[in-house]
Amino acid sequence: MHDFYSDTKTKPSRAMREAALEAVVGDEQKDEDPTTRELCERVAALLGKEAAVFLPSGTMCNEIAIRVHTKPGDEVICERSCHLINFETGGPAAISGVMIQPVDGENGTFTAAQVRDVIRPASRYYPESRLVCVEQTANMGGGTVWPLEQINGVANAAKEAGLATHMDGARLLNAVVKSGVPAAQWTEGYESCWLDFTKGLGAPVGAVLAGSTEFVTQAWRIKQQIGGAMRQSGIVAAMCLYALDNNVERLADDHELAARIAKTLTTFAQVDRVLPADTNIVIFDVADTAPMASEIVESLEKDGILAGAFGDRRIRLVTHLDVDEDAGDALCNSLTALLSKGG
Ligand SMILES: Cc1ncc(COP(=O)(O)O)c(C=O)c1O
Numbered sequence: 001m002h003d004f005y006s007d008t009k010t011k012p013s014r015a016m017r018e019a020a021l022e023a024v025v026g027d028e029q030k031d032e033d034p035t036t037r038e039l040c041e042r043v044a045a046l047l048g049k050e051a052a053v054f055l056p057s058g059t060m061c062n063e064i065a066i067r068v069h070t071k072p073g074d075e076v077i078c079e080r081s082c083h084l085i086n087f088e089t090g091g092p093a094a095i096s097g098v099m100i101q102p103v104d105g106e107n108g109t110f111t112a113a114q115v116r117d118v119i120r121p122a123s124r125y126y127p128e129s130r131l132v133c134v135e136q137t138a139n140m141g142g143g144t145v146w147p148l149e150q151i152n153g154v155a156n157a158a159k160e161a162g163l164a165t166h167m168d169g170a171r172l173l174n175a176v177v178k179s180g181v182p183a184a185q186w187t188e189g190y191e192s193c194w195l196d197f198t199k200g201l202g203a204p205v206g207a208v209l210a211g212s213t214e215f216v217t218q219a220w221r222i223k224q225q226i227g228g229a230m231r232q233s234g235i236v237a238a239m240c241l242y243a244l245d246n247n248v249e250r251l252a253d254d255h256e257l258a259a260r261i262a263k264t265l266t267t268f269a270q271v272d273r274v275l276p277a278d279t280n281i282v283i284f285d286v287a288d289t290a291p292m293a294s295e296i297v298e299s300l301e302k303d304g305i306l307a308g309a310f311g312d313r314r315i316r317l318v319t320h321l322d323v324d325e326d327a328g329d330a331l332c333n334s335l336t337a338l339l340s341k342g343g
Protein backbone atom coordinates (compact mmCIF):
# COMPACT_ATOMS: atom_id res chain seq x y z
CA MET A 1 0.00 0.00 0.00
CA HIS A 2 1.11 3.59 -0.70
CA ASP A 3 -0.08 5.34 2.44
CA PHE A 4 -0.92 9.01 1.84
CA TYR A 5 -3.38 9.09 4.73
CA SER A 6 -0.99 10.88 7.09
CA ASP A 7 2.67 11.50 7.82
CA THR A 8 1.98 9.78 11.15
CA LYS A 9 2.08 6.47 9.23
CA THR A 10 5.87 6.48 8.84
CA LYS A 11 7.68 3.46 10.26
CA PRO A 12 11.08 3.78 11.95
CA SER A 13 13.93 2.87 9.61
CA ARG A 14 16.54 0.26 10.51
CA ALA A 15 19.10 3.00 11.26
CA MET A 16 16.62 4.73 13.55
CA ARG A 17 15.94 1.44 15.36
CA GLU A 18 19.69 0.92 15.74
CA ALA A 19 19.95 4.33 17.43
CA ALA A 20 17.47 3.01 20.01
CA LEU A 21 19.62 -0.07 20.62
CA GLU A 22 22.62 2.09 21.47
CA ALA A 23 20.76 4.53 23.73
CA VAL A 24 22.07 5.21 27.22
CA VAL A 25 19.01 5.17 29.48
CA GLY A 26 17.87 5.90 33.03
CA ASP A 27 14.71 6.80 34.95
CA GLU A 28 13.14 9.73 33.10
CA GLN A 29 10.69 10.46 35.91
CA LYS A 30 13.70 11.22 38.10
CA ASP A 31 15.46 13.22 35.35
CA GLU A 32 18.03 10.42 35.15
CA ASP A 33 17.69 9.51 31.46
CA PRO A 34 20.67 11.12 29.68
CA THR A 35 19.28 10.58 26.17
CA THR A 36 15.94 12.19 27.01
CA ARG A 37 17.76 15.08 28.68
CA GLU A 38 19.89 15.58 25.59
CA LEU A 39 16.78 15.61 23.39
CA CYS A 40 15.06 18.18 25.63
CA GLU A 41 18.16 20.40 25.68
CA ARG A 42 18.45 20.24 21.90
CA VAL A 43 14.81 21.07 21.29
CA ALA A 44 14.83 23.91 23.86
CA ALA A 45 17.86 25.42 22.07
CA LEU A 46 16.31 24.87 18.63
CA LEU A 47 13.09 26.62 19.69
CA GLY A 48 14.92 29.39 21.60
CA LYS A 49 13.42 28.48 24.98
CA GLU A 50 14.94 27.94 28.44
CA ALA A 51 13.72 24.39 28.97
CA ALA A 52 11.71 21.52 27.51
CA VAL A 53 9.93 18.34 28.55
CA PHE A 54 9.57 15.05 26.66
CA LEU A 55 6.00 13.80 26.21
CA PRO A 56 4.45 10.77 24.51
CA SER A 57 2.43 12.79 22.00
CA GLY A 58 1.67 16.15 20.48
CA THR A 59 -1.85 15.99 21.86
CA MET A 60 -0.40 15.84 25.37
CA CYS A 61 1.80 18.88 24.57
CA ASN A 62 -1.28 20.92 23.60
CA GLU A 63 -3.36 19.73 26.53
CA ILE A 64 -0.66 20.29 29.15
CA ALA A 65 0.18 23.72 27.75
CA ILE A 66 -3.49 24.77 27.89
CA ARG A 67 -3.75 23.51 31.45
CA VAL A 68 -0.66 25.46 32.52
CA HIS A 69 -1.71 28.71 30.84
CA THR A 70 -5.38 28.77 31.92
CA LYS A 71 -7.84 28.25 34.77
CA PRO A 72 -11.33 26.73 34.48
CA GLY A 73 -13.80 29.11 32.84
CA ASP A 74 -11.13 30.91 30.77
CA GLU A 75 -11.42 31.22 27.01
CA VAL A 76 -8.87 30.02 24.43
CA ILE A 77 -8.71 31.67 21.00
CA CYS A 78 -7.71 29.49 18.03
CA GLU A 79 -8.63 28.76 14.42
CA ARG A 80 -11.78 26.71 13.78
CA SER A 81 -10.03 23.91 11.86
CA CYS A 82 -7.23 23.40 14.40
CA HIS A 83 -6.26 20.08 15.95
CA LEU A 84 -7.03 21.00 19.54
CA ILE A 85 -10.66 21.79 18.70
CA ASN A 86 -11.32 18.93 16.32
CA PHE A 87 -9.13 15.95 17.17
CA GLU A 88 -8.38 16.02 20.91
CA THR A 89 -11.67 14.57 22.14
CA GLY A 90 -12.74 17.76 23.88
CA GLY A 91 -9.52 17.76 25.92
CA PRO A 92 -9.44 21.52 26.59
CA ALA A 93 -12.89 21.29 28.21
CA ALA A 94 -12.31 17.95 29.93
CA ILE A 95 -8.76 18.55 31.21
CA SER A 96 -8.63 22.32 31.71
CA GLY A 97 -12.31 23.33 31.96
CA VAL A 98 -11.84 26.06 29.36
CA MET A 99 -14.07 27.42 26.62
CA ILE A 100 -12.92 27.84 23.05
CA GLN A 101 -13.46 30.98 20.96
CA PRO A 102 -12.92 29.74 17.39
CA VAL A 103 -11.82 32.22 14.73
CA ASP A 104 -12.68 31.60 11.05
CA GLY A 105 -9.34 32.07 9.38
CA GLU A 106 -7.88 31.50 5.96
CA ASN A 107 -6.39 28.07 5.38
CA GLY A 108 -5.88 27.66 9.12
CA THR A 109 -4.31 31.07 9.74
CA PHE A 110 -5.85 34.19 11.23
CA THR A 111 -4.91 37.81 11.85
CA ALA A 112 -4.06 40.12 14.74
CA ALA A 113 -7.26 42.09 13.96
CA GLN A 114 -9.33 38.91 14.38
CA VAL A 115 -7.68 38.28 17.75
CA ARG A 116 -8.42 41.84 18.91
CA ASP A 117 -12.03 41.44 17.74
CA VAL A 118 -12.73 38.39 19.89
CA ILE A 119 -10.83 39.31 23.07
CA ARG A 120 -13.45 39.82 25.78
CA PRO A 121 -13.74 43.12 27.60
CA ALA A 122 -13.42 42.84 31.38
CA SER A 123 -16.84 41.99 32.78
CA ARG A 124 -18.17 39.70 35.47
CA TYR A 125 -20.45 38.19 32.80
CA TYR A 126 -17.81 37.13 30.28
CA PRO A 127 -15.24 34.37 30.35
CA GLU A 128 -11.70 35.76 30.57
CA SER A 129 -9.79 35.58 27.29
CA ARG A 130 -6.58 33.93 28.44
CA LEU A 131 -4.67 32.17 25.65
CA VAL A 132 -4.12 32.34 21.89
CA CYS A 133 -3.04 29.15 20.09
CA VAL A 134 -1.67 28.87 16.55
CA GLU A 135 -0.79 25.82 14.49
CA GLN A 136 2.40 25.97 12.36
CA THR A 137 1.98 24.52 9.79
CA ALA A 138 -1.83 24.59 9.75
CA ASN A 139 -2.80 20.97 9.09
CA MET A 140 -6.39 21.23 7.86
CA GLY A 141 -5.57 24.49 6.07
CA GLY A 142 -3.43 22.35 3.74
CA GLY A 143 -0.08 22.41 5.59
CA THR A 144 -0.08 26.19 5.43
CA VAL A 145 3.04 28.10 6.44
CA TRP A 146 1.96 31.24 8.28
CA PRO A 147 3.63 34.42 7.07
CA LEU A 148 6.17 35.41 9.75
CA GLU A 149 4.79 38.91 10.12
CA GLN A 150 1.26 37.56 10.59
CA ILE A 151 2.19 34.98 13.23
CA ASN A 152 4.17 37.65 15.11
CA GLY A 153 1.26 40.07 14.77
CA VAL A 154 -1.08 37.54 16.36
CA ALA A 155 1.36 37.03 19.25
CA ASN A 156 1.70 40.79 19.76
CA ALA A 157 -2.07 41.31 19.76
CA ALA A 158 -2.37 38.61 22.42
CA LYS A 159 0.41 40.03 24.56
CA GLU A 160 -0.87 43.61 24.37
CA ALA A 161 -4.09 42.33 25.96
CA GLY A 162 -2.23 40.25 28.58
CA LEU A 163 -2.99 36.87 26.98
CA ALA A 164 -0.59 33.91 26.88
CA THR A 165 0.54 32.42 23.55
CA HIS A 166 1.04 28.81 22.47
CA MET A 167 2.23 27.26 19.21
CA ASP A 168 1.24 23.76 18.11
CA GLY A 169 4.40 22.93 16.17
CA ALA A 170 3.45 19.42 15.07
CA ARG A 171 4.94 20.30 11.68
CA LEU A 172 6.98 23.38 12.57
CA LEU A 173 10.08 21.90 10.95
CA ASN A 174 8.19 21.63 7.65
CA ALA A 175 7.68 25.40 7.89
CA VAL A 176 11.38 25.87 8.74
CA VAL A 177 12.54 23.83 5.75
CA LYS A 178 10.05 25.48 3.40
CA SER A 179 10.73 29.06 4.49
CA GLY A 180 14.38 28.98 5.50
CA VAL A 181 13.33 30.88 8.66
CA PRO A 182 14.94 29.28 11.74
CA ALA A 183 12.63 27.56 14.23
CA ALA A 184 13.50 29.98 17.06
CA GLN A 185 12.38 32.89 14.92
CA TRP A 186 8.97 31.31 14.33
CA THR A 187 8.52 30.61 18.03
CA GLU A 188 9.86 33.92 19.39
CA GLY A 189 6.44 35.39 20.18
CA TYR A 190 5.10 32.18 21.71
CA GLU A 191 5.54 31.35 25.38
CA SER A 192 5.12 27.63 24.78
CA CYS A 193 5.67 25.58 21.64
CA TRP A 194 6.46 22.04 20.67
CA LEU A 195 7.78 19.70 18.00
CA ASP A 196 6.33 16.34 17.04
CA PHE A 197 8.70 13.53 16.11
CA THR A 198 6.02 11.19 14.81
CA LYS A 199 5.02 13.14 11.70
CA GLY A 200 7.43 13.78 8.82
CA LEU A 201 10.41 13.19 11.10
CA GLY A 202 9.57 9.50 11.13
CA ALA A 203 9.97 8.50 14.80
CA PRO A 204 7.49 6.09 16.40
CA VAL A 205 6.80 8.01 19.64
CA GLY A 206 7.47 11.41 21.14
CA ALA A 207 7.00 15.16 21.18
CA VAL A 208 8.88 17.85 23.09
CA LEU A 209 7.16 20.85 24.72
CA ALA A 210 9.33 23.92 25.38
CA GLY A 211 9.00 27.20 27.26
CA SER A 212 10.44 29.11 30.21
CA THR A 213 11.89 27.18 33.14
CA GLU A 214 8.82 28.13 35.18
CA PHE A 215 6.46 26.94 32.41
CA VAL A 216 8.26 23.61 32.09
CA THR A 217 8.24 23.11 35.88
CA GLN A 218 4.45 23.49 35.82
CA ALA A 219 4.17 21.31 32.70
CA TRP A 220 6.12 18.57 34.49
CA ARG A 221 3.65 18.65 37.38
CA ILE A 222 0.73 18.06 35.01
CA LYS A 223 2.71 15.39 33.10
CA GLN A 224 3.24 13.56 36.39
CA GLN A 225 -0.40 14.01 37.40
CA ILE A 226 -1.88 12.54 34.21
CA GLY A 227 0.59 9.67 33.96
CA GLY A 228 2.80 11.01 31.20
CA ALA A 229 6.05 10.60 33.14
CA MET A 230 8.18 7.79 31.75
CA ARG A 231 11.04 5.53 32.81
CA GLN A 232 13.71 4.45 30.29
CA SER A 233 12.40 6.82 27.63
CA GLY A 234 15.87 7.20 26.13
CA ILE A 235 14.95 4.23 23.91
CA VAL A 236 12.48 6.43 22.03
CA ALA A 237 14.30 9.75 22.63
CA ALA A 238 17.28 8.26 20.77
CA MET A 239 15.05 7.75 17.74
CA CYS A 240 13.89 11.36 18.00
CA LEU A 241 17.53 12.52 18.13
CA TYR A 242 18.22 10.37 15.07
CA ALA A 243 15.29 12.10 13.33
CA LEU A 244 16.66 15.55 14.17
CA ASP A 245 20.05 14.60 12.74
CA ASN A 246 18.84 12.79 9.62
CA ASN A 247 15.25 13.51 8.66
CA VAL A 248 14.85 17.29 8.68
CA GLU A 249 16.38 18.50 5.40
CA ARG A 250 14.69 15.71 3.46
CA LEU A 251 11.28 17.25 4.31
CA ALA A 252 11.94 19.33 1.19
CA ASP A 253 11.41 16.14 -0.89
CA ASP A 254 7.97 15.70 0.71
CA HIS A 255 7.11 19.29 -0.16
CA GLU A 256 8.17 18.80 -3.76
CA LEU A 257 6.06 15.66 -4.14
CA ALA A 258 3.03 17.36 -2.54
CA ALA A 259 3.40 20.33 -4.92
CA ARG A 260 3.50 17.95 -7.88
CA ILE A 261 0.35 16.13 -6.73
CA ALA A 262 -1.43 19.46 -6.10
CA LYS A 263 -0.47 20.72 -9.55
CA THR A 264 -1.83 17.56 -11.19
CA LEU A 265 -5.12 17.91 -9.29
CA THR A 266 -5.65 21.49 -10.47
CA THR A 267 -5.96 20.19 -14.06
CA PHE A 268 -8.84 17.80 -13.29
CA ALA A 269 -12.42 18.50 -14.43
CA GLN A 270 -13.88 16.97 -11.27
CA VAL A 271 -11.78 18.89 -8.77
CA ASP A 272 -13.32 22.18 -7.67
CA ARG A 273 -10.60 23.49 -5.44
CA VAL A 274 -7.07 22.61 -4.33
CA LEU A 275 -5.83 24.41 -1.21
CA PRO A 276 -2.35 25.92 -1.58
CA ALA A 277 0.04 23.02 -0.86
CA ASP A 278 2.79 24.94 0.96
CA THR A 279 4.40 21.87 2.51
CA ASN A 280 3.51 18.16 2.70
CA ILE A 281 -0.30 18.26 2.84
CA VAL A 282 -2.62 18.36 -0.18
CA ILE A 283 -6.30 19.08 0.48
CA PHE A 284 -8.79 19.24 -2.35
CA ASP A 285 -12.55 19.39 -2.90
CA VAL A 286 -14.21 17.26 -5.54
CA ALA A 287 -17.00 18.67 -7.69
CA ASP A 288 -20.68 17.80 -7.13
CA THR A 289 -20.53 15.69 -10.31
CA ALA A 290 -17.79 13.48 -8.82
CA PRO A 291 -18.43 10.53 -6.48
CA MET A 292 -18.44 11.28 -2.73
CA ALA A 293 -15.03 11.73 -1.10
CA SER A 294 -15.48 8.45 0.81
CA GLU A 295 -16.20 6.60 -2.46
CA ILE A 296 -13.10 8.06 -4.09
CA VAL A 297 -11.04 7.01 -1.08
CA GLU A 298 -12.48 3.48 -1.42
CA SER A 299 -11.59 3.39 -5.14
CA LEU A 300 -8.04 4.56 -4.37
CA GLU A 301 -7.72 1.82 -1.77
CA LYS A 302 -8.53 -0.78 -4.43
CA ASP A 303 -5.54 0.64 -6.36
CA GLY A 304 -3.32 0.20 -3.28
CA ILE A 305 -3.45 3.84 -2.20
CA LEU A 306 -4.64 5.17 1.16
CA ALA A 307 -6.07 8.69 1.48
CA GLY A 308 -8.33 10.48 3.96
CA ALA A 309 -11.91 11.72 3.38
CA PHE A 310 -12.85 14.76 5.47
CA GLY A 311 -16.51 15.54 4.88
CA ASP A 312 -18.57 14.68 1.79
CA ARG A 313 -16.37 16.36 -0.80
CA ARG A 314 -12.94 16.94 0.80
CA ILE A 315 -9.90 14.64 0.51
CA ARG A 316 -6.50 14.94 2.20
CA LEU A 317 -3.22 13.45 0.97
CA VAL A 318 -0.02 13.69 3.00
CA THR A 319 3.52 13.07 1.77
CA HIS A 320 6.27 11.72 4.02
CA LEU A 321 9.42 9.64 4.07
CA ASP A 322 7.63 6.36 3.37
CA VAL A 323 6.06 7.52 0.07
CA ASP A 324 8.46 8.12 -2.78
CA GLU A 325 8.25 9.43 -6.35
CA ASP A 326 6.94 6.07 -7.60
CA ALA A 327 4.16 6.14 -5.02
CA GLY A 328 3.40 9.68 -6.22
CA ASP A 329 3.17 8.41 -9.82
CA ALA A 330 0.82 5.60 -8.78
CA LEU A 331 -1.34 8.10 -6.88
CA CYS A 332 -1.48 10.56 -9.79
CA ASN A 333 -2.38 7.77 -12.23
CA SER A 334 -5.26 6.59 -10.06
CA LEU A 335 -6.51 10.13 -9.49
CA THR A 336 -6.32 10.80 -13.22
CA ALA A 337 -8.47 7.75 -13.94
CA LEU A 338 -11.01 8.79 -11.28
CA LEU A 339 -11.24 12.56 -11.62
CA SER A 340 -9.70 13.95 -14.78
CA LYS A 341 -12.76 13.55 -17.01
CA GLY A 342 -16.06 15.43 -16.64
CA GLY A 343 -18.81 13.65 -14.62
C1 LIG B 1 -1.52 19.99 13.92
C2 LIG B 1 -1.51 18.82 14.83
N1 LIG B 1 -1.43 19.05 16.15
C3 LIG B 1 -1.39 18.03 17.04
C4 LIG B 1 -1.40 16.73 16.61
C5 LIG B 1 -1.35 15.63 17.64
O1 LIG B 1 -0.16 14.96 17.61
P1 LIG B 1 -0.05 13.45 18.20
O2 LIG B 1 -0.62 12.56 17.15
O3 LIG B 1 1.43 13.29 18.40
O4 LIG B 1 -0.82 13.43 19.46
C6 LIG B 1 -1.49 16.44 15.25
C7 LIG B 1 -1.54 15.03 14.79
O5 LIG B 1 -1.83 14.71 13.68
C8 LIG B 1 -1.55 17.51 14.33
O6 LIG B 1 -1.66 17.32 13.02
